[in-house]
Amino acid sequence: MTWSATEVLAIVEGMSRKTPIDWDAIATVAKNRIITTRELDDLGVPRKTVSDRTDPGGPWRRLLPGVIQLSTGHLTTEQRYDAALRYGGPEAVLTGISAARLGGLQHLPEAAGVHILIPHRSRCLSSRFVTIERTRRLPAPDCRAGFAVAPLVRAVLDAARRFRELDEVRALLAEAVQRGLVKPELLKKELEEGSGRGTRLPRMVLDEMLANVHSAAEGWAFRLAERSGLPPMQWNVRLLDSSGKLLGIPDGWIDEVGLAWQIDSRAYHLSPTSYDATVQRHSMMTAAGIIVVHTLPTQLRTDPDTVLEQLRGAYRLAGHSAHEG
Template sequence: MNNNTPVTPCPLSHLTEGVRLRVLSLAQLREHGVPAAKAHAQCRPDGPWQQLLPGVCLLHQGPPTGEERLHAALLYAGRPSPEGAAGVPTQPSDGSRAADGPRPAADFPYGAAMITGLAALALYGFESAPSPRALDTVDVLVARTRRLRSTGFARLIRTHALPRPVSLTGVPVAPVARAVADAVADLSEAAAVGLLLAEAVRGGYCEPSALVRELNQARLLARPHVVEAVDALLAEGRALAEGRLYEMVFLNGLPDPVWNVELRLPGGPSLGCVDAYWPEQAVAVELDTRAPRQGGAGEDEALWSRYARKREHLERLGVTVVHLTPRKLRESLDQQATVVRTALSAADDRDPAAYVRVLPR
């Protein structure tokens, strides 16, 4: 074989005609038979292509679309590291650590990178998030070991443990709570933060507790304007949950309880407050609207321990405690009504409960 045989120029029309998004990395172009030198030549000022980011080409002139910007940022940030993307630790979208180990590299078409921040929220459909094309930067979440710098419109956000991405129109996107936290990091006004948090909860994208957990992990709860927005969110979230609880009782024909009361032993200490109580059946409903705060996991565990001790104390006295969360009330209202009705019906089969005083909260 004669190594001096000239290489036949590779026709490039099949790329611009066959690629849905005309954004390719130099590595992908090489797979199509286009060497790096040829690609750079095509990206000259008078050429048909342009370089959007280092190592990423747009196969046409003119402004890129929002979708092309997203894919370009992913191609730049997500090129697999020498160790391979399979070695990157991941965590589930609920924020807890993954128990099943690293995900295969094949699960990450962009080398374990995903869109986050406002660009991700725009893909989810947030009205308060501008379109990706209007954003000055596209935030991409990557492992902290990724050796790249932010450049152009691609801004890299590093994390110790990547969450499981959500695929939206073929784009890997961070879970809503993480995307909101990354967006909030750039906001300096409580009103703007509150707008994002409220839309995430009202739109049913995630629970308030998940949002606060991500904000806490990002150390954003040390910022007064974020704390102000979170306090408003939690107050609104509890009001929404209480409204659904009222709806559950009235729409399903349950007996009227007494609402928002404190239970006490006669002449004794407080047994705690409950959201609804049926004195004749000794059945209480308690809404779990806990959310982790700046104290972190330890404070959250302590709060849960107090919940558990109160429940155990009431049940030793013969009071049945039904534990409901805002998500259960939102997603399965009738099913939760059945749970409460079953507890009320079972009262006749239980030993009589201890007498407790019922006081307004």
């Protein structure tokens, strides 16, 4: 094939002509100074410009495959979220600890990375600080702080499934439930409908919650009571006298013999007022013929066998008293 002089001149002129880059358009797309190489292509940025700017010493930085930070400074939390979602694709959704934090939870462990959900058909893989979870149950996202975020029920359980310590799961679910952000029944429903991976600890905690157990210490007591051989306990029951006056709300209660189990946090004993209230509640329950067992949280962890002996002995005593009455 032979090129004419006119055609050659047109090609040379086209190669030498530089197309101006629309930096305002780039700034609009890269709201957190995060953008993908595909978006730069669409905006007409030459690939050589991208390559030059992301070379060592350049003003940009490659964060993830196909994702670029338009600066080299410290990566903010928002930039990490933005980069993760752009990397995951247009249907990606934040979940886990990141989404739980955006959903309003405060007492969370520091997340080592950003956990996102993507459609099961996608072939995107985890990379650097992004943990990819492919799912057939991609939730309709909420929008929080400008990011696509899984509903809090899903986010909390996605985080809990990756915890390895029971008390971490207790703390996470307890904050979400006690602050009224989620309902334990909805957590249970989500757990039943979702993936079975990593659900053992969340199931244990939800069993406690649905039994009206409110704290980690009560959770330890709940597990101990399960292997005590005693009748099932009720938890956090309001005890009233014959006139309707509140006697107390013991952590554990066996109604058939009138046995109350109180888990005494050391925090109460640091406050004279709280300690006085504890003593008064004990006196009122005892005066009403209730046998009250007091246990420190540390005893549940360090000497559970002794606690069981005390609990069983108190049950026998309460049963004897009830029989005599």
